[in-house]
Amino acid sequence: xxxxxxxxxxxFSLIFLIALSLGASYLLPHPFSNINIIFLIxxxxxxxxxxxxxxxxxxxxxxxxxxxxxxxxxxxxFSGTISILVIFWLYKNIFTNRSWYSAxxxxxxxxxxxxxxxxxxxxxxxxxxxxxxxxxxxxxxTFGWEILFTCLITGxxxxxxxxxxxxxxASPIEHGLFKV
Numbered sequence: 445x446x447x448x449x450x451x452x453x454x455x456f457s458l459i460f461l462i463a464l465s466l467g468a469s470y471l472l473p474h475p476f477s478n479i480n481i482i483f484l485i486x487x488x489x490x491x492x493x494x495x496x497x498x499x500x501x502x503x504x505x506x507x508x509x510x511x512x513x514x515x516x517x518x519x520x521x522f523s524g525t526i527s528i529l530v531i532f533w534l535y536k537n538i539f540t541n542r543s544w545y546s547a548x549x550x551x552x553x554x555x556x557x558x559x560x561x562x563x564x565x566x567x568x569x570x571x572x573x574x575x576x577x578x579x580x581x582x583x584x585x586t587f588g589w590e591i592l593f594t595c596l597i598t599g600x601x602x603x604x605x606x607x608x609x610x611x612x613x614a615s616p617i618e619h620g621l622f623k624v
Contacts, residue, residue: 478589484598492611501527527558548599555591
């Protein structure tokens with residue numbers, strides 16, 4: 445029964461996170477509407493709990509987002525899941541402490557890898573003739589706003605949470621390539 449409760453909690457959390465992400469993109473004014481709520485909310489628990497569950501959560505969130513997207517199926521799913529996987533690996537093996545600036549760095553790297561993979565796969569699909577959608581120059585400006593605001597908000601939220609919760613305190617990570 446406890447296992448079923450955890451599964452239901454995760455499922456409803458995914459639905460809430462997707463609704464929050466879509467709602468923020470429609471309700472916030474222009475530059476703030478570019479905040480990537482999904483990456484923001486996935487990076488913070490990843491740093492607090494050291495759990496690889498965020499990769500699976502990312503997979504399911506991006507899968508549900510993919511169902512409502514106008515891009516070819518798999519583009520958002522692949523780029524989102526791989527970028528969270530890369531960030532989780534970097535967090536476990538390269539980053540040496542939990543701090544607000546590590547959270548900001550992880551969010552910048554996550555979004556850069558997400559958008560780089562997105563553009564590369566999108567370009568590959570265009571070259572193969574599988575899509576006739578076109579990336580405009582304004583899309584890259586939107587990507588820049590997304591990286592800037594998501595990075596700042598992630599750092600701010602992590603800083604605030606580190607003042608109230610012990611699991612967010614700046615501390616060395618016990619694992620990784622560069623142990624302190």
